[in-house]
Amino acid sequence: MSDTAKKRILFITPYYPPEIGAPQSRISELAKKLKDRGHEVFILCAVPNYPSGVIPKEYRGKFLIKQKINGIPVYRTYIFAAPNKGFLKRLLTHLSFAAASLLAFAKIRREINAEISIVESPPLFMAFTAIAMKLIFGVPYIFNVSDVWPDSAVELGMLKNKFLIKCASFLEAAAYKFSAGVACVTRGIVDNIRRKNVEFRRVHFLPNGVDCSFFSHEKLASGGYDADISEFQAKFGLKDKFIVLYSGTIGISQNLGFLIDIAEKSADKEKIHFLIVGDGAEREKLEEKVRSLGLKNVSFERLIPKAKMPALISLAGACVVSLLDIAVFRGALPSKMYEYMAMKKPILMFAAGECVELIEKARAGLASYPGDTAAALKNLAALAEDNKASAEMGENAFKFVSENFSRDVICSKWEKTLEKL
Missing domain, CATH: 3.40.50.2000 (Glycogen Phosphorylase B;)
Structure with missing residues (x-):
């Protein structure tokens, strides 16, 4: 890309190192690669809590904490932390970060001046944050889908209430409608989303990968x-x-x-x-x-x-x-x-x-x-x-x-x- 095409990119995700997991690795490594190629990259994430549901002492009692990891500004905000057990607790965890991340963005938006955000899903509730940022602050977003919700929750038997399924499906459709694009980590997800009347040109296959210099x-x-x-x-x-x-x-x-x-x-x-x-x-x-x-x-x-x-x-x-x-x-x-x-x-x-x-x-x-x-x-x-x-x-x-x-x-x-x- 030319110098004029370099962008100011904000990742919004509940998951980030030092937590260990697939989304943590995928997002942090992509962010670092983009930074190394000249883009200005920022992270808005939750305080560490996954999967234990326990927030380390140094992160407790603070709504917003700024760090720098691999030269990237990382802003950590509140989440209702609970062990990854029980549907209701997970629901509260996801909702709390969706709300907190929007409030945190309002505090830091002038500081980072993001041109575009990449918003991680699941959790699907991040659609609230993404849509609000676009409508209130004018920041376009890419909805980065690594698992299709509510479809997965329904098929796993985790979500059975027809009214809640309808509400979740409405939120999913809104997330795609207001996005600048939808990134999908598999071709199966691409096909799933395109079947939901999302324009083909706005759905992109952007898979996960591996750092072959680290796993060497x-x-x-x-x-x-x-x-x-x-x-x-x-x-x-x-x-x-x-x-x-x-x-x-x-x-x-x-x-x-x-x-x-x-x-x-x-x-x-x-x-x-x-x-x-x-x-x-x-x-x-x-x-x-x-x-x-x-x-x-x-x-x-x-x-x-x-x-x-x-x-x-x-x-x-x-x-x-x-x-x-x-x-x-x-x-x-x-x-x-x-x-x-x-x-x-x-x-x-x-x-x-x-x-x-x-x-x-x-x-x-x-x-x-x-x-x-x-x-x-x-x-x-x-x-x-x-x-x-x-x-x-x-x-x-x-x-x-x-x-x-x-x-x-x-x-x-x-x-x-x-x-x-």
């Missing part, structure tokens, strides 16, 4: 992760095991009860061990299931700092991507998949739809339908027993993700979209 197989080969690898090997005691790794959110959507079923069927395979890393609403239930089954081949670990994730992934023989088979998830591309691929790890997938198509196109792993135990066990055995085939899938994975989903590639797509607005 070259750094692994040169010993750059050795200290962290040694730490994990000592901690987990799994040095000679074929580790089946899942890392990320442990919720209903991820269907990890099925992974425990696979672990139960594999209990006689001494070489194979299942490692589940992360937190979420379903974690306690899964841990109880493992205890009740008496499984010794499954371990759980809390969230690990992002800086140590490449080392963790490097220990895996195969990495799991798992999703329920419902309509909205057939258009999903879990972000952890890109990180696994960057580290040259074959994917063991239990899903249907777009993510399966990607893995098959890349020849980067083996997929089976959610709940198909026989197929999943067959694929697991193939990866665990054929080192050559697994290594080839890992190489294919890296080549595909570096060419199509690196942060630099994705940032260039964002710049082209911003230039058109």
Whole structure:
């Protein structure tokens, strides 16, 4: 882009580092790339609270806190923090940030003088903030959709009240109508939104990606992760095991009860061990299931700092991507998949739809339908027993993700979209 095309861009999101998670990584890394390319970037986010629901002491009792992270001004504001459990609490959390972020923007708008905002959804309630900013302050926005609400909530059974569904659908339609554009992280989301009578030219496929210089197989080969690898090997005691790794959110959507079923069927395979890393609403239930089954081949670990994730992934023989088979998830591309691929790890997938198509196109792993135990066990055995085939899938994975989903590639797509607005 030319110098005259550089923009003042405000990201508005409940999620931002030091929190760990897919949206935190996606937004912070895109923001840094845009800054490095000469744009002026600002962040308006919530105080850290996810997923524990606990706000660190240094952030309590203050409505607005200004920081600088990676040279980017970060403004943190209030959120009603609660553990990621229970629909009502999550509702209050999302509503509180929608209101607080609008009030915070009113305080800082002259200081940042944003030309455009990129507003994260979900939560869908951020539509209130985005629309109000446009109508009151004249700031156009891109609605950045990583999951389609209320569709997902309805299909997961989290939202059943017909009146509330109608209200949420009205808000969703308004979010698209008033936006300068809608950014979608998967083609399935693009198709979903275009079916809702949103102009084709305003809906853009801007997927998630991965920083291949951070999740770096070259750094692994040169010993750059050795200290962290040694730490994990000592901690987990799994040095000679074929580790089946899942890392990320442990919720209903991820269907990890099925992974425990696979672990139960594999209990006689001494070489194979299942490692589940992360937190979420379903974690306690899964841990109880493992205890009740008496499984010794499954371990759980809390969230690990992002800086140590490449080392963790490097220990895996195969990495799991798992999703329920419902309509909205057939258009999903879990972000952890890109990180696994960057580290040259074959994917063991239990899903249907777009993510399966990607893995098959890349020849980067083996997929089976959610709940198909026989197929999943067959694929697991193939990866665990054929080192050559697994290594080839890992190489294919890296080549595909570096060419199509690196942060630099994705940032260039964002710049082209911003230039058109």
